[in-house]
Amino acid sequence: MIPLKKIDIFNQLQSEILKLQGFKPANQMALGAGLGIIEKAFPNATFPLGAIHEFISQESEDIAATKGFLAGLLSSLMRNDGTAIWISSQRTIFPPALKNFGLSPDRFLFLDLSKERDVLWAMEEALKCAALTTVIGEMREISFTASRRLQLAVEQSKVTGFILRNNAARLGTTACVSRWKVSSLPSKAIDGLPGIGSPQWRVELLRVRNGQPGVWHLQWRKKSFVHISDYEPASTISYPAKQAG
Amino acid sequence: MDKRFVSIWFRYFATDWFSLRQPELRKRPLVLRMPSHGRMIVTAINAEAERNGLTCGMVLADARALVPALEVLDDEPDKISRVLSKLGEWCIRFTPFVAIDSTDGLFFDATGCAHLWGSEEKYLSDIIQKIMARGYSVRAAMADTPGAAWAIARYEKKGGVISPGKHIDALLPLPPQALRLEQETVERLHKLGLHQINQFIQLPRAAMRKRFGPQFLQQLDKAIGQEMEMLEPIQPVEPYQERLPCLEPIVTAVGIEMALRQLLEKLCLRLQQEQKGLRTAALKGYRVDGKLEQISIATSRPSHHVPHLFKLFEIKISSIEPALGIELFVLEATKVEDHLSQQEKMWETAGGLHDLRLSELVDRLTNKIGADRIHRYLPAEHHWPERSYQPTDSLQKKPEVDWRTDVLRPLQLLPSPLRIEVTAPIPDYPPLLFRYNGKVHSIVKADGPERIEQEWWLQQGQHRDYYRVEDEEGHRYWLFRLGHYHEETYTWFLHGYFA
Numbered sequence: 001m002i003p004l005k006k007i008d009i010f011n012q013l014q015s016e017i018l019k020l021q022g023f024k025p026a027n028q029m030a031l032g033a034g035l036g037i038i039e040k041a042f043p044n045a046t047f048p049l050g051a052i053h054e055f056i057s058q059e060s061e062d063i064a065a066t067k068g069f070l071a072g073l074l075s076s077l078m079r080n081d082g083t084a085i086w087i088s089s090q091r092t093i094f095p096p097a098l099k100n101f102g103l104s105p106d107r108f109l110f111l112d113l114s115k116e117r118d119v120l121w122a123m124e125e126a127l128k129c130a131a132l133t134t135v136i137g138e139m140r141e142i143s144f145t146a147s148r149r150l151q152l153a154v155e156q157s158k159v160t161g162f163i164l165r166n167n168a169a170r171l172g173t174t175a176c177v178s179r180w181k182v183s184s185l186p187s188k189a190i191d192g193l194p195g196i197g198s199p200q201w202r203v204e205l206l207r208v209r210n211g212q213p214g215v216w217h218l219q220w221r222k223k224s225f226v227h228i229s230d231y232e233p234a235s236t237i238s239y240p241a242k243q244a245g
Numbered sequence: 246m247d248k249r250f251v252s253i254w255f256r257y258f259a260t261d262w263f264s265l266r267q268p269e270l271r272k273r274p275l276v277l278r279m280p281s282h283g284r285m286i287v288t289a290i291n292a293e294a295e296r297n298g299l300t301c302g303m304v305l306a307d308a309r310a311l312v313p314a315l316e317v318l319d320d321e322p323d324k325i326s327r328v329l330s331k332l333g334e335w336c337i338r339f340t341p342f343v344a345i346d347s348t349d350g351l352f353f354d355a356t357g358c359a360h361l362w363g364s365e366e367k368y369l370s371d372i373i374q375k376i377m378a379r380g381y382s383v384r385a386a387m388a389d390t391p392g393a394a395w396a397i398a399r400y401e402k403k404g405g406v407i408s409p410g411k412h413i414d415a416l417l418p419l420p421p422q423a424l425r426l427e428q429e430t431v432e433r434l435h436k437l438g439l440h441q442i443n444q445f446i447q448l449p450r451a452a453m454r455k456r457f458g459p460q461f462l463q464q465l466d467k468a469i470g471q472e473m474e475m476l477e478p479i480q481p482v483e484p485y486q487e488r489l490p491c492l493e494p495i496v497t498a499v500g501i502e503m504a505l506r507q508l509l510e511k512l513c514l515r516l517q518q519e520q521k522g523l524r525t526a527a528l529k530g531y532r533v534d535g536k537l538e539q540i541s542i543a544t545s546r547p548s549h550h551v552p553h554l555f556k557l558f559e560i561k562i563s564s565i566e567p568a569l570g571i572e573l574f575v576l577e578a579t580k581v582e583d584h585l586s587q588q589e590k591m592w593e594t595a596g597g598l599h600d601l602r603l604s605e606l607v608d609r610l611t612n613k614i615g616a617d618r619i620h621r622y623l624p625a626e627h628h629w630p631e632r633s634y635q636p637t638d639s640l641q642k643k644p645e646v647d648w649r650t651d652v653l654r655p656l657q658l659l660p661s662p663l664r665i666e667v668t669a670p671i672p673d674y675p676p677l678l679f680r681y682n683g684k685v686h687s688i689v690k691a692d693g694p695e696r697i698e699q700e701w702w703l704q705q706g707q708h709r710d711y712y713r714v715e716d717e718e719g720h721r722y723w724l725f726r727l728g729h730y731h732e733e734t735y736t737w738f739l740h741g742y743f744a
Contacts (some may be wrong), residue, residue, distance in 0.1 A: 061742055065659065083603060092659065094655060099650055107598065113618060126606060126610075131603040187690065195692040
């Protein structure tokens with residue numbers, strides 16, 4: 001019997017630990033998140049489904065960028081027959097705009113609650129329902145205990161949860177598998193045409209359990225993410241040609 | 246014991262029902278109409294119209310020619326028949342056996358009932374009085390056979406009670422149509438000069454069968470009692486209700502839960518056997534001090550699933566105040582619909598919006614936070630952004646039109662547009678910079694304008710010229726100018742954020 005090398009033993013143990021923590025090897029996951037290079041940052045190079053992800057943003061503009069990135073992500077997760085619940089206490093999402101990201105707005109249920117406590121309760125209830133694909137909750141603060149409860153709920157049902165924390169005063173520690181921060185970048189003109197082109201975002205993976213945090217620049221083009229390694233900030237003012245009439 | 250039957254004839258049932266809702270119609274000639282073969286036919290009349298010479302089956306135009314001041318309403322046969330069966334259920338106070346007689350009458354099997362009223366005359370006059378008090382004009386008769394009672398109620402002016410064994414004598418002077426014959430047979434009898442039953446009742450049966458058919462003999466036999474007539478009694482739906490009296494008053498939440506579970510199991514078993522599911526239910530607790538505590542639930546599709554219904558009630562149990570204790574629990578399904586169990590199996594893991602687990606989740610959420618907080622949207626055919634989608638209360642309803650993809654819309658839309666200060670170089674050009682939240686944003690790229698006009702049939706006001714703009718930091722906004730540039734009143738607004 002050949003004695004195993006130290007590194008092999010480490011790798012073997014690590015994959016066993018991952019399995020215990022609920023991260024399945026990539027080949028068992030049929031669904032990809034369509035994130036391309038970013039997925040390498042996660043354990044087993046797979047975007048973890050059946051887990052809670054956390055997005056933080058401060059300004060209204062960043063919230064919009066975060067929701068744009070999330071909508072892109074959802075379009076791969078929901079495919080054609082998924083359903084989602086979007087829970088918020090002050091809803092600003094405009095349902096028809098989801099269609100631009102390849103999502104069917106009629107497959108969403110929107111819950112408008114008045115208190116953040118109710119948002120947490122509704123989110124936990126929804127996450128227990130295995131018939132859903134994803135649950136999105138908008139809330140300002142979440143305690144470690146509350147996030148742990150959500151994490152426990154999804155471990156049973158395999159629903160993927162997203163927490164959007166807008167203007168959070170205190171980030172603290174949560175039981176979420178990842179923490180993201182998305183901000184807008186100047187758009188990329190399509191074929192050099194004037195006007196606004198494809199949206200671009202700076203996607204920052206601040207924390208990820210058992211993975212590698214990092215920063216990427218992504219573009220949303222033709223209903224999928226395109227990774228851009230170098231982007232140039234546009235500085236010239238360009239106006240559209242005056243339209244006839 | 247000899248059988249006794251009562252026949253009730255509502256002379257103007259449909260028009261009486263309409264007059265109950267509009268009492269002023271009672272004094273005027275009123276007919277109901279229905280289209281038939283491209284014409285309007287009179288299907289029901291009231292007493293006043295009858296006095297003016299109108300009959301059922303007339304063409305409406307003829308009736309109008311006879312009585313210019315005629316009131317005309319659309320007939321609602323389905324509704325009228327529902328009203329009649331409701332009235333039939335109400336009549337179960339007179340006899341346990343009530344049957345519906347076509348569209349304007351009732352049959353009672355009154356065998357052994359009349360003595361409770363003292364005599365048959367008192368019994369019949371009580372029936373007539375009680376029904377008249379409800380606003381229907383009525384004639385009634387009592388006889389040994391349903392057929393004879395029917396004939397006497399309709400064709401003997403006085404109506405009334407025919408004493409046992411005398412019904413054949415009472416039938417003799419009546420016209421042949423009193424035997425509930427077909428119109429054709431009646432006409433043939435009249436043509437042959439047989440205007441009264443006594444003229445043909447003695448004729449040889451073989452001859453009558455040959456001339457008028459077996460149907461005729463059957464009807465004659467039913468009237469004189471040679472043949473039994475089958476009547477189908479009304480069976481009122483037993484309310485879906487379960488009761489649980491408690492020996493000791495219940496004061497704890499655990500006790501209420503146990504009572505609820507017992508009641509639910511009994512109720513759901515019955516629903517399951519009848520292939521029904523409840524849509525709304527209420528649990529009532531009668532307290533020792535005489536007060537009533539009540540919690541109610543609603544489901545989005547019929548259900549007889551005990552754990553699910555229990556969960557819905559469970560959330561609300563805390564709102565019950567038992568005080569000194571609850572001595573009687575009543576669980577009632579107030580709204581029940583058909584529910585096939587195979588159906589349930591099919592939906593259980595259907596995935597998507599049809600999934601049973603999803604509708605159970607929605608029920609749970611609805612019962613806690615209220616149905617007005619849960620929204621699902623379908624596209625609406627409107628250009629105005631705020632009206633481009635509409636809420637729907639159904640989980641399964643499919644969009645009738647596609648969601649628009651030809652125009653770009655912001656992912657974040659402000660609840661109401663925010664006034665901003667703007668510097669724009671030339672009319673109809675996008676702004677150079679705008680100030681919002683105390684910060685100046687200089688615009689680097691812009692698209693537009695996209696003019697959206699007011700939908701004048703819904704709302705008055707100025708149009709909006711929308712621009713998609715991007716500032717030097719890469720933030721993307723949706724701005725609009727209200728009205729034309731040259732007008733003094735034009736203003737700029739921020740309406741949303743693009744991703």
